[in-house]
Amino acid sequence: MTQMTQPLPANALDTTMTAMPQDPGYLKRRSPLQTIMFTLFKASVVINGLALAIICGYVLYYGLPAISWEFLLAHPRNAMTEGGIFPCIIGTIALSYGSMVIALPWGVATAIYLHEYAKPGPFVHAVRLAINNLAGVPSVVFGLFGLSFFVTVMGMGVSLLAGMFTLSALVLPLIIGASEEALRSVSPTYREASLGLGATKWQTISRVVLPAATPGILTGGILAIGRAAGETAAIMFTAAMFFSPKLPSSVFDSVMALPYHIYVLATAGTEIEKTRPLQYGTALVLISLVLGMNMIAIIIRARLQKKLR
Amino acid sequence: MPITRRTKDNIIHGSFFAIAASSILVLFLIMLFLFIEGLPIFKVVSVPDFVFGNAWYPTDDPADFGILPMIAASFSVTFLSSLLAIPLGIMTAIYLAEIASPRMRSIVKPFVEMLQALPSVVIGFFGMVVVAPLLQHWFDIPTGLNMFNASIMLAFMAVPTITSISEDAIFSVPNELREASLALGANKWQTIANVVLPASLTGISTAVILGMARSIGETMVVLMVAGGAAMIPTSIFNPVRPMPASIAAEMAEAPFQSDHYYALFATGMVLFLFTLMFNILAAYFAEKKKQVGVATL
Numbered sequence: 001m002t003q004m005t006q007p008l009p010a011n012a013l014d015t016t017m018t019a020m021p022q023d024p025g026y027l028k029r030r031s032p033l034q035t036i037m038f039t040l041f042k043a044s045v046v047i048n049g050l051a052l053a054i055i056c057g058y059v060l061y062y063g064l065p066a067i068s069w070e071f072l073l074a075h076p077r078n079a080m081t082e083g084g085i086f087p088c089i090i091g092t093i094a095l096s097y098g099s100m101v102i103a104l105p106w107g108v109a110t111a112i113y114l115h116e117y118a119k120p121g122p123f124v125h126a127v128r129l130a131i132n133n134l135a136g137v138p139s140v141v142f143g144l145f146g147l148s149f150f151v152t153v154m155g156m157g158v159s160l161l162a163g164m165f166t167l168s169a170l171v172l173p174l175i176i177g178a179s180e181e182a183l184r185s186v187s188p189t190y191r192e193a194s195l196g197l198g199a200t201k202w203q204t205i206s207r208v209v210l211p212a213a214t215p216g217i218l219t220g221g222i223l224a225i226g227r228a229a230g231e232t233a234a235i236m237f238t239a240a241m242f243f244s245p246k247l248p249s250s251v252f253d254s255v256m257a258l259p260y261h262i263y264v265l266a267t268a269g270t271e272i273e274k275t276r277p278l279q280y281g282t283a284l285v286l287i288s289l290v291l292g293m294n295m296i297a298i299i300i301r302a303r304l305q306k307k308l309r
Numbered sequence: 310m311p312i313t314r315r316t317k318d319n320i321i322h323g324s325f326f327a328i329a330a331s332s333i334l335v336l337f338l339i340m341l342f343l344f345i346e347g348l349p350i351f352k353v354v355s356v357p358d359f360v361f362g363n364a365w366y367p368t369d370d371p372a373d374f375g376i377l378p379m380i381a382a383s384f385s386v387t388f389l390s391s392l393l394a395i396p397l398g399i400m401t402a403i404y405l406a407e408i409a410s411p412r413m414r415s416i417v418k419p420f421v422e423m424l425q426a427l428p429s430v431v432i433g434f435f436g437m438v439v440v441a442p443l444l445q446h447w448f449d450i451p452t453g454l455n456m457f458n459a460s461i462m463l464a465f466m467a468v469p470t471i472t473s474i475s476e477d478a479i480f481s482v483p484n485e486l487r488e489a490s491l492a493l494g495a496n497k498w499q500t501i502a503n504v505v506l507p508a509s510l511t512g513i514s515t516a517v518i519l520g521m522a523r524s525i526g527e528t529m530v531v532l533m534v535a536g537g538a539a540m541i542p543t544s545i546f547n548p549v550r551p552m553p554a555s556i557a558a559e560m561a562e563a564p565f566q567s568d569h570y571y572a573l574f575a576t577g578m579v580l581f582l583f584t585l586m587f588n589i590l591a592a593y594f595a596e597k598k599k600q601v602g603v604a605t606l
Contacts, residue, residue, distance in 0.1 A: 034498030041408060044400035045417055048472075051465045052424045055435050106328060113329035117322055123330075129592065130333040136519065136588040137339060137581065138526025139429075140553040144577045147560070148342040169335050176332070200314050202321045223426075230428025233528035233553070237560050259430040259529075266434055267533060276438070283431050294426045298419045 056287060063284030066277040072285070080243060080265065081275050085282050087247055091255030092289070094160055094248065095239060096229040099167035104221050106168070107175030114176070115183040116205055135173035139233040142170045146238035161251040163239020170234050171224040178220020182213040215304050219297045226293035230286065232259035242268075258286040340581070346566075347575035350374060353568050359575060365539040367559065367569040374572045376579065381541045382456070382549035383580070386531060387524045389460035389545060390467060394524070395517055397464065398471025402516075405472070406479035407501055425469030433533035436462040441534070450546045452536060457545045459535040463527055467520035474519060478512020479505060515594040522587035526580065528553035552580045 074084030110127070118124045146166030156162040186209050194204040240260035248255045265279045266272065350359065354374045362375015401421065405414055440461065441453030482505050490500040506513070536548020537558065550558075556573050563569040 031496045031498060034496055037498050037502075038408060041400045041404040044397050045404050047397060048401055048424060048465075048468060049417075049420050052420055052427070055427065055432065058435060058439055059431065106331070109325055109328040110332055113325035117325055118329070127329050127332055130336040132592060133585060133588050134332065134336050134339075136522050136526070136584050136591075137336075138528065138553055138584055140528040140556050141339065141343070141526070141577050141581050141584075144346070144556065144560075144574055145339045145342050148346045148574070149338060153342075169339075172332065172335070200318045202318050226426055230426070230430065232428070232430045233532075233557055236557060259428055262430050262434055263529065263533065266437060279434065279438070283434055286428055287431055290426055290428055291423055294423055295419075298422065302415070 056291075059280060059283045059287055062277070063280035063282075066281030067284065071278075071281055075245070076243065081271055081278075085256075085258065085261060085278075085285065087244060087256040088258045088261045088282065089285065090247055091160075091240075091257040092229050092259070092286070094255060095163050095167060095235060095257060096225045098160065098164040098251075099171060099228045100221060100225055102164060103168035103171050103175055103224065104217075107172050107220075108179045108217055110172075111176050111179035111183060112205060112210075115180050116201070116209065131173050131176055134169070135177075137170075139170060139231055140236075142166055142234040143237050145169070146234065151238055157252060158238060158241065158254045159252045160239055160248055160255050163235045163255070163257075164251070166234050166238045167228045167231060170231065171228050174224045174227060175220050178223065179213070179217045182216025182220070183209065185216060186212045215300060219300050219304070222293050222297040222300070226290045226297075229293070230259055230290045232263055235260060258282055258289070262286065343574060343578045343581055347571060347578040350568060350571035350575045353571075359572075360579065363541070365555075367563070367572055372568060374568070376552070376555075376572075376576055378539045378541050379550055379552045379555050379576065380579065382535070383525050383551040383553075383583075385542055386456055386459050386463060386535065386549065386551050387521055389456065390463035390524050391517070391521050393461065393464035394467040394471060394520055398468045398516070398520060399475050399513060401468065401472045402475035402479060402513075403501060403506075406476045407497070407505065421469050421472050424465065425473070427466075429466065429527060429529040430533075432462050432466060433530040436530065436534035444546075448546065452548055454534055454536040454548055455546045456535060456542055456549045459531050459549070459551075460545075462530045462534055463524045466527055466530065467524045470523050471516045471520035474516035475509070475513045478509040478516065481512070482508045511594045511597045515591045518587050518591040518594065522584050522591070525551075525587070526553060526584050528557050532557045552576050556580070 071084045072089065073086050075086055077083035110131075114124060114127065118127075143166065146162055146169075150156050150162040150165045151158055154162075156165075190208050190212060191204055194208040195201070199207070235257055239255055240257045241254040242256075242264055244254065244256055262279055262282050265275050265282065353372075354362070359374055359376060360380070361377050362373065363377055364373040364375050365378060366373040401417075405417060405421075409417060436458050437454065440458050443453065444450065444455070444458055445453035486504050486508060487500055490504040491497075495503065531551045532554040535551060535554055537550045537554060538548040539550045539555070540547070542549045556576055559569065560573055563573055
């Protein structure tokens with residue numbers, strides 16, 4: 001094939017450049033409005049950053065002195081005015097990871113159907129509509145649903161299990177979205193190669209597509225754990241209790257949880273001012289847990305994007 | 310009869326179909342149970358009396374079940390918070406999509422995501438312990454736990470939603486439009502204001518509506534910070550009791566399947582219908598967005 005376009009003479013660009021004013025402030029003076037608006041945009045970013053920094057900073061500053069091995073590993077004492085938050089940590093971990101046991105397979109399977117099997121049509125449209133609306137349902141409504149369906153009708157009582165189911169319905173849209181994104185990023189050539197070798201659709205999905213999409217799906221799962229761990233309103237009526245003298249021994253026991261513990265200590269405790277350090281300490285543990293999860297997800301994703309490029 | 314590869318594949322296809330259908334079932338079950346537990350209250354009080362009733366004394370005898378103060382509180386808190394959240398969210402999105410260098414983007418984006426990830430109970434706690442005393446001191450008001458405080462806290466919860474969805478919308482504006490505008494001599498700001506923003510307006514509307522839906526349904530912040538007085542607000546420094554706060558605060562005390570219990574489920578029903586409305590509106594705008602492209606402009 002012959003070269004169709006002649007290369008530009010080497011000095012062609014230079015002449016256009018010299019035709020423009022060399023004064024570096026020229027563009028700025030030409031458009032003061034642009035300077036003002038761009039400063040505003042940057043300011044709004046700074047405000048967001050500040051909000052995050054101030055909230056985390058306060059919690060860190062007042063929470064750190066409360067953290068000790070005793071605080072992390074002991075049970076609350078003296079009507080929750082002393083002692084530790086060990087049962088809350090265990091409860092939150094059990095609730096968030098437990099909900100993932102239900103929501104991850106469910107969400108990934110739904111995403112596989114939507115992305116690999118389904119053809120556009122009214123059914124897919126309805127499923128997507130349902131997922132979008134599910135994502136917008138307020139968490140307190142999930143709590144009400146959990147109370148009437150899992151706790152009462154299914155007979156689970158206020159328990160770890162009821163909380164896990166309620167939370168899994170709450171994080172389902174998040175997992176479906178992340179998994180679909182991960183499936184989309186698997187190149188179609190992988191599928192074509194596998195199908196071309198005579199593999200069935202399911203063999204292709206299980207041995208080629210899913211392994212390639214796993215890091216993306218895991219990222220979604222980690223984000224969902226963080227979301228479930230910080231959720232309060234959904235577990236208030238379904239799983240959480242003020243105080244329990246012992247750790248849950250089965251999934252049918254109710255549990256203490258970090259977010260609910262903060263809420264109770266800060267609003268309904270017997271001595272709200274006295275337990276302030278405990279409140280900050282609990283908030284710090286919760287934030288570290290949730291933001292730590294997010295940080296891991298962000299790092300995995302950054303690596304993934306580097307690999308894809 | 311041996312199972313062939315094809316039958317096996319069909320069975321698997323069918324199971325995935327069933328699982329996908331279950332997400333519709335979940336939404337349906339949520340609605341069904343809200344209605345089953347909420348509708349009995351209308352034997353005691355009529356629908357207009359419930360929605361437009363001014364008095365909420367669920368434990369008195371005879372009890373009053375009017376949730377207008379809660380509806381008014383929910384809407385005024387959402388409105389007030391969006392006054393802050395909409396400009397802040399959209400401007401951050403413009404910065405991320407149009408101005409930031411890829412390096413800056415990779416730094417700022419995680420911050421926005423972490424703001425989104427902050428547990429609502431922590432934000433509520435911060436508003437209660439740090440912001441409320443400050444407001445009380447600065448404005449010389451009886452309580453710092455009021456509508457104003459709740460609105461600020463809610464705004465920072467809505468900003469990440471608005472930012473990330475608007476950013477996607479701005480990002481999806483075809484580059485040809487920007488190049489054409491710049492080639493005509495417009496500077497970057499003129500291009501953003503006159504070309505990019507109008508082209509991404511439907512996407513930004515989706516973002517704003519979803520952000521507002523998040524504010525109206527947010528529970529812990531309004532439960533801890535809004536003050537909890539069931540009255541129609543007359544000033545932004547009034548304590549209020551939005552619908553989610555009312556449900557969360559009283560459900561523990563309401564006897565199982567009493568009128569109070571039904572009334573709280575009915576409040577949840579009203580809240581659900583409002584968020585459903587927001588979501589359908591957002592979906593409508595998102596649908597419209599698909600038609601925007603190089604050819605149609």
